[in-house]
Amino acid sequence: MNGTVRSLAFADDGQQLLSHGGDGQVYPWDLRTRACIHKAVDEGCINETAICTSPTINLFAAGSDSGIVNAYNRDEFLANSTLHHPRCLDFSPGGGLMAMGNAAGKVLLYKLHHHDRA
Template identity: 25%
Template sequence: MSRTCLGGCQCVAYSPDGALLFASGGGNGRVQVWDVRRRVCIHTWHDASGVRTTRIALSPDGRYVATGSDAGVVALYETAAVVAGGEPKALKEFMNVRTAITALAFNHSSELLAFASKYAKASMRVAHLATRRVYPNWPTSKTPLKYVQSFAFSPGSGYLSFGNDKGAALLYRLNHFEAA
C-alpha cells in the first residue's frame, strides 16, 4: 500500500466477514480492495467524489460501500460492483456537507448512513438508504451539535450519540428502532 499511495494510508475498512480490506491514501482518490487471506490487492478504483478519500465504511449486511471525501461528498456504491472490477458508478452522492468528511458509519441494519465533518459547525447528516435521501428535518438549527468530533449508533440503532468539540456527549433516541 505504501508504495502505491503517496502520503501513506488515509483510511481503511474491513468487509463484514473480514475477508476484504478497503484502503485509500494520499491525494489520488484511489481506493484499493485487498484480499486479506491471500494478502494481495484484487482491485483498484477511483472514488470520483473528491480529490482525496478521507473515510470508508462498509454496511453490516455487506451490500454497500460508502466513501467520504475532502470535498464533503459522500458516495454510496454497491459492494458487488466495486469488487467486480472496473470503475464503479456511485448509486448516490450526498452533497450536504461542504468540508472534509471525518466520520462515516452505517447503522446495524444498513438502513441509515450517518456522516459528519469536524471542520464546520453542525455538519452532520443522516441518510435513509432505501430512499437515498438525507433527513431534512434533523438535525435542525436548534440541535446543539457544535463541531461533531465522533458519533456512534447503539447496537440496535435505538440511539445515536455524538461527541463534540465542547466535550459533550449528546444522546438522541431514534424511535423507528425498538431495540436500543
C-alpha cells in the same frame, strides 16, 4: 497501493479490507492471500478522508474533506472499468435513466434505481 493510506474498513466478515488513499483509488485486499484484488477510482472524491462498509449489505461509503460522500455497491464498483472522459450526459424525461457518451466513443445507459419510472 503506493500512496498514502487515509482510511481502512473491513468487509466480508473480516475476509477483505478496503483501503482508501490520497490517489483517489479504492483498493480491496484479500486478507487470506494478502493480495490486492483490484483497484478502482472513487469518482468525484477529492482528498479522501474516510471509508466504511455496511455490515449487513454489500455497500460501502467513501468520503472526502470537501464534504462529498459517495455510496457504492461493492460488487458493481469493483467490477467496473474506467469510463474514460465523459463528453455528454443527459437524463430521461422521467429522470429514471441517465445516458453518457465518453471519449472512447461508447454510449452507456444507466437505470437509476431510486426513481420509480424512466
